[in-house]
Amino acid sequence: MKFIDEAKIDVAGGRGGNGAVSFRREKFVPRGGPDGGDGGRGGSVYAVADENVNTLVEYRFVKRYQAKNGEKGHGSDRYGAGADDIELKMPVGTLIRDADTGETVADLTAHGQRVCLARGGRGGMGNIHFKSSVNRAPKQATPGEEGEARTLLLELKVLADVGLLGMPNAGKSTLIRAVSAARPKVADYPFTTLHPNLGVVRLDDNRSFVMADIPGLIEGAAEGAGLGHRFLRHLSRTGLLLHVVDLAPFDDNADPAADALAIVAELEKYSEELGGKPRWLVLNKLDMLSEAEAAERKARFLAATGWTFPEADDRFDFDMDTPRLFEISALSHQGTQELVHCISRYLDEVKRRAALDAAAATPPPAASDTDTSVLQAAA
Known part of the structure; x- marks a missing residue:
């Protein structure tokens, strides 16, 4: 349906x-x-x-x-x-x-x-x-x-912990199929996904989160181009955005950096809140490139976008407010488990901070007359 x-x-x-x-x-x-x-x-x-x-x-x-x-x-x-x-x-x-x-x-x-x-x-x-x-x-x-x-x-508006965004045919549906039981349509042509798909990513019996696969965006989406802004609103409900980029596009004239910058501009144009959401970069389809070619394309992409990411030896020890970069192949599952564990750690930390903020905002209970008299007597 x-x-x-x-x-x-x-x-x-x-x-x-x-x-x-x-x-x-x-x-x-x-x-x-x-x-x-x-x-x-x-x-x-x-x-x-x-x-x-x-x-x-x-x-x-x-x-x-x-x-x-x-x-x-x-x-x-x-x-x-x-x-x-x-x-x-x-x-x-x-x-x-x-x-x-x-x-x-x-x-x-x-x-x-x-x-x-x-x-x-x-x-x-x-x-x-x-x-x-x-x-x-x-x-x-x-x-x-x-x-x-x-x-x-x-x-x-779909309620999900993580939302996938990117150009059509970037591999978002393949990624959600790789890490969850969701089975969205996958094909070798753009706009395969025509409606949002939700998948539950389960790490173990006690840990899971919901990932949303949003139809591909193109330049002008905020004004209705392509599938339009109908699906941009779904991203506003997610806590973390994964920006999936195809490093091995079929079209030799395609420019992944220009496409990525265009999508970020559409997010900011749609709403300031959406443009300011935490967003991690996921470079996909590395299985189609040699190690040297993948490194060269990654360096060229980062130079063209001006985006910087910390060099972290331990992916599980990171600053919450620091954007992250992941290199994966959704088709061969390369790097996907590292990605989902990092997302789980991030979401756990978000919940922990929210609980602390809620506790700090709750005023302490007022002392009763009995408690006051006891304190005075002790003094």
Whole structure:
């Protein structure tokens, strides 16, 4: 099934039930008074993030979701029943915006997150509420409120720890096939990948991370060239970017350095945040070159781009903020295990720092009166 990452739907909450006008009529009870109950509330429409849902394909076919109306009130102080709510299961990573105002309604980033999209109307009040000392037999009740209605744009951004970017046919799909169980299409022509692919890279039973293979980018992608900016937004959800470069292109006139610089420019043009994300360079297809030719092309590429990388003997002892350079062959798996272990170490360090920052931002618990008296006595 194709990766469906956009949809437009209409949602509407149910109308509240009307309040009832009724009077108690019972033998031997003259002037029984008002006993009209309230109307029930209308149903609401909720979005629920579900990690078991992968695409928005369901919302391409069913475009309107209307909750039921609340039941009207009845006599004998009977209130109308409220209508059931509707829950729309959506993939984690779905961004929901109002189509008319552009306002962000919800950003579903965690499994189980539940957000109200259209609230049902409140039920009307029955005449039991309007009884007073000067109005013993009220004949008025209020109608139920209308439910909210809106048109929403759903946009799915893949949630991944690592995102692959590069020119078409750079070997991104081959790399994700080499390190995960994902099996995207691989062929010897550009734009083989037409939709994002996710793969879980598992190092052992306790360590794994998610890698996203994003369709190839070309110059002008931020303005819609090639597959356009539709897939650039997916990279904004990733924590680390791997810039895959083909050092052995089929076209002799191709310039890997110029292509790489063009892609970096597209990232910066799309958003400042995306341009500033941590990005590692991965030189691919070294199996097609001799050792001397690979070294010569690498030196020429770095000189043309002006990019510098530290010479590290131990790949697992590195500064978090320092960009890294890896030389691999995704087809023959050369250097891929070193790459994934380095990524795992990096992600572990990111989580550790985030936990420390969260702990530092949490104020210490206030001392109780008992603790204060104990400290004073000790002093």
